[in-house]
Amino acid sequence: MKHVLSIAGTDPSGGAGAAADCKTFCAHGCFALNVITAVVSQNTQGVRGYMDVTPDLIADQIDAVFEDIDVDAVKIGMVSVPETIRVIADKLRQYQPRFVVIDPVMVATSGHRLLVPEAEQTLKEVLLPLADVLTPNIPEAEVLTGKTIENLSDMEDAAKAISAMGARAVLVKGGHRVEDATDILFDGQELHYFKGKRVDSTSTHGTGCSLSSAIASDLANGMSLADAVAEAKQYVYEGIAHAEPIGKGHGPIHHFYELYKKAGLQ
Numbered sequence: 001m002k003h004v005l006s007i008a009g010t011d012p013s014g015g016a017g018a019a020a021d022c023k024t025f026c027a028h029g030c031f032a033l034n035v036i037t038a039v040v041s042q043n044t045q046g047v048r049g050y051m052d053v054t055p056d057l058i059a060d061q062i063d064a065v066f067e068d069i070d071v072d073a074v075k076i077g078m079v080s081v082p083e084t085i086r087v088i089a090d091k092l093r094q095y096q097p098r099f100v101v102i103d104p105v106m107v108a109t110s111g112h113r114l115l116v117p118e119a120e121q122t123l124k125e126v127l128l129p130l131a132d133v134l135t136p137n138i139p140e141a142e143v144l145t146g147k148t149i150e151n152l153s154d155m156e157d158a159a160k161a162i163s164a165m166g167a168r169a170v171l172v173k174g175g176h177r178v179e180d181a182t183d184i185l186f187d188g189q190e191l192h193y194f195k196g197k198r199v200d201s202t203s204t205h206g207t208g209c210s211l212s213s214a215i216a217s218d219l220a221n222g223m224s225l226a227d228a229v230a231e232a233k234q235y236v237y238e239g240i241a242h243a244e245p246i247g248k249g250h251g252p253i254h255h256f257y258e259l260y261k262k263a264g265l266q
């Protein structure tokens with residue numbers, strides 16, 4: 001069994017952050033490890049506030065994992081402040097995990113910032129070049145490139161521009177598109193399209209967390225990058241389509257749909 005590490009913030013309502021990451025790793029047959037960067041009070045209705053974990057404690061958590069367990073892939077989510085970004089980057093350089101998937105989380109769907117504006121440049125300069133795969137959504141890709149994205153051609157340009165900043169591969173996610181949910185991957189050489197229908201649903205809390213965690217799990221399990229993205233997209237699609245109505249706002253996706261189906265459960 002492969003061991004996949006999430007470095008992310010929390011969600012006590014279980015839809016996003018470390019909870020979504022660990023459920024996704026388990027649903028992909030991986031052993032889930034997790035380091036917490038920030039304790040967040042949030043639920044399906046939005047983010048209320050958060051407290052950052054100190055850089056020393058983040059470093060200590062990462063050391064505790066890597067000194068004890070072989071890590072096959074790392075997924076990074078909420079990193080909130082420059083000090084958090086720097087300590088994670090130092091530890092990635094120290095331990096050199098085989099696959100690093102970074103979801104450059106900036107603002108939750110509810111509108112609450114999860115990355116302070118002063119940290120955007122540090123994310124770009126210090127963490128982005130360590131990504132094997134970076135998975136910005138459209139607003140995040142706009143911040144990284146400084147350009148507006150209105151169509152698929154703009155998404156292609158953004159993926160290439162962000163790749164030129166140092167990320168080995170870039171997946172610009174289309175969940176914020178109106179027409180459909182097409183995602184575009186630039187692997188450093190070629191563009192790949194992942195076409196997808198939009199599901200008309202409010203159960204989309206944590207889709208970005210789950211997608212990047214599924215990609216990290218698939219890479220750890222030996223899939224090629226294009227196959228990993230295709231599987232991860234399908235996983236999120238099924239998760240939205242078969243979600244249980246949990247909470248009063250944007251609910252979580254279903255993480256175990258395939259497993260339930262195989263077991264003959266709903």
Ligand SMILES: Nc1ncnc2c1ncn2[C@@H]1O[C@H](COP(=O)(O)OP(=O)(O)O)[C@@H](O)[C@H]1O
Pocket residue numbers: 136137138173174175176181182183196197198199200201204206207208209211233236237240
């Ligand atoms: N309503 C939806 N129907 C189908 N796929 C969706 C929907 N919303 C998001 N996705 C997919 O979920 C993944 C996460 O996308 P996105 O919502 O853009 O990221 P984030 O959660 O970081 O904002 C992408 O693969 C995207 O295409």
Ligand SMILES: Cc1ncc(COP(=O)(O)OP(=O)(O)O)c(N)n1
Pocket residue numbers: 008009010011016017018040042077078105107108109110114204205206207208209210
């Ligand atoms: C702790 C934490 N990390 C990330 C997010 C954002 O999750 P994401 O999957 O990008 O999408 P939404 O949950 O905002 O729809 C979060 N909320 N909390």
